[in-house]
Amino acid sequence: MFNDENISLSSWIKQKGSEDDIILSSRIRLARNLKELPFPGQSNRKQMDQVVSIIKNIMLKKKIKVAGQSYKFNYIEIKKKTPLQRMMFVEKNLSSPDFAQNGYGKTLFFDQSEELSIMVNEEDHLRIQVLLPGLEIKRAWVIADAMDDLIESKTEYAFSKKWGYLSACPTNLGTGLRASVMVHIPALNLSSNMTRLFEVVGKLGLTVRGIYGEGSESAGNIYQISNQITLGKKEGDIIENLESVIRHVIKQEKNAREKLYKNRPVFIKDKIMRAYGQLKHAYSISTNEAMELLSYVKLGREMDIIKEKEISPLLLKRLFIIIRPAHLQSLIGEKIDTSARDIKRAELIQTEINRKGGQI
Amino acid sequence: MLCDNCKKREATIHITKYIDDKKTELYLCEKCARETGHLNDNDGFTFQNLITGILNPDFNDLNKIKESTMECNNCGLTYEKFKRNGKMGCTECYSKFENRLNPLMKKIHGSESHIGKVPQSEKNHLDVKKDIEELQAKMEKVIEDENFERAAQLRDEICELEKKIGSE
Numbered sequence: 001m002f003n004d005e006n007i008s009l010s011s012w013i014k015q016k017g018s019e020d021d022i023i024l025s026s027r028i029r030l031a032r033n034l035k036e037l038p039f040p041g042q043s044n045r046k047q048m049d050q051v052v053s054i055i056k057n058i059m060l061k062k063k064i065k066v067a068g069q070s071y072k073f074n075y076i077e078i079k080k081k082t083p084l085q086r087m088m089f090v091e092k093n094l095s096s097p098d099f100a101q102n103g104y105g106k107t108l109f110f111d112q113s114e115e116l117s118i119m120v121n122e123e124d125h126l127r128i129q130v131l132l133p134g135l136e137i138k139r140a141w142v143i144a145d146a147m148d149d150l151i152e153s154k155t156e157y158a159f160s161k162k163w164g165y166l167s168a169c170p171t172n173l174g175t176g177l178r179a180s181v182m183v184h185i186p187a188l189n190l191s192s193n194m195t196r197l198f199e200v201v202g203k204l205g206l207t208v209r210g211i212y213g214e215g216s217e218s219a220g221n222i223y224q225i226s227n228q229i230t231l232g233k234k235e236g237d238i239i240e241n242l243e244s245v246i247r248h249v250i251k252q253e254k255n256a257r258e259k260l261y262k263n264r265p266v267f268i269k270d271k272i273m274r275a276y277g278q279l280k281h282a283y284s285i286s287t288n289e290a291m292e293l294l295s296y297v298k299l300g301r302e303m304d305i306i307k308e309k310e311i312s313p314l315l316l317k318r319l320f321i322i323i324r325p326a327h328l329q330s331l332i333g334e335k336i337d338t339s340a341r342d343i344k345r346a347e348l349i350q351t352e353i354n355r356k357g358g359q360i
Numbered sequence: 361m362l363c364d365n366c367k368k369r370e371a372t373i374h375i376t377k378y379i380d381d382k383k384t385e386l387y388l389c390e391k392c393a394r395e396t397g398h399l400n401d402n403d404g405f406t407f408q409n410l411i412t413g414i415l416n417p418d419f420n421d422l423n424k425i426k427e428s429t430m431e432c433n434n435c436g437l438t439y440e441k442f443k444r445n446g447k448m449g450c451t452e453c454y455s456k457f458e459n460r461l462n463p464l465m466k467k468i469h470g471s472e473s474h475i476g477k478v479p480q481s482e483k484n485h486l487d488v489k490k491d492i493e494e495l496q497a498k499m500e501k502v503i504e505d506e507n508f509e510r511a512a513q514l515r516d517e518i519c520e521l522e523k524k525i526g527s528e
Contacts, residue, residue, distance in 0.1 A: 038434070038449055039435075042435040042437055042450055158450075159478075159479050160451075160454060161482070162472070166454055168447045170446070170461065170464060171468055175474070177476070231465060231472075232469050232471020232473060233476065235477055
């Protein structure tokens, strides 16, 4: 019915990480351009092909050693993929929504674990990305930095002493670094402290975005917190600043959970158990609704309100991804419309809980 | 879920409002969202829009004419196009439009200069430049001492290094 072989999940989804009750993933992205070629927005097809072939020559070796680890890379051309296949890369945060739009020259390189990837011919020639589970922003930087060194040793980057790494969009200029952490903060959201959080975070040069990055909506109490400024700051300081804010957010969320349990026990227990019941018994369920219910079930498991051990953190993280439209349709093996999808989504969630949990 | 407004069509738009820290949520269909003024295709707030906003203050006519003729000789990007979509075209654009970019960078990043990572090749470049300077100082000294043979050697070494980093 649902064929697991039709999807492949990244290691950030399949593996545990530190602080992963609240932190889903850590991501580093470096924007880089090659010196001799115009940026993709001003490139012709031949020039885009050139960039791809330079990167193929570097990446498609039997093994590449990056920061002491061996990686083996594959690549896909976006234009050769179906919209569903492209959307899956967005849903697991390997591709930006823009990059997944059909277009010439766009090529995605990724290793088997999908923790290290490079978008080629996005708005910049290269977007080097590292995605790790949990709060691992420093390790992600070490890997991205080493990958960057390796590419730079074989080609010349667009760089100016004054402005640093040159990017197509001036908002990425300088370090070209975007460090972001995906946080799951249901208790803060319920305590309606979100506007204050956004304000504080903004004052510290950080920004809060939805689950697919800039311009995307939040769902399931999941937000991405990332640095806004890329010029005039050192990479280490950007990462340090982000991590200390994230640690503060973790503390606040934990406090909010305790307070909810202490001050509004009936409210929170009912909210969580209702969510659990709906997930187990709904007949039709939209992505956003499912994300929200999963969020409360995750919260309930972590607050020990839901006791079933089989409702594991990894099962919930997996569900957060595979219930999204492209993954769901790929699991079924065909394209179906929204209302049919909602029915299948309810079925999928129940199958997964039954298979892993067997507790209904 | 059905639209909170018409209660007929599927709600596809989720609006969360915060008024004095009070959260209200609305689920609307696209049609109702448009009719109630909650959806406007032109008000998407993105950094792109922010940049084009910063770049489009009401300049006087002379500036406008000057600007409309600015163009990068390398990739052909016009300043007009940059103003529209907020994206540079190539490495050279940054030198071509440098004067225009300084205030923009200040607004976006609060800074006009990079202090982060430097590519190894650039570092080597800097190291070589330092070596050249040291050799030049040495050469001047041996010339003072009238050790011309050594000076000639040093001159050749300097030439080699200069070749390595390209003539500047």
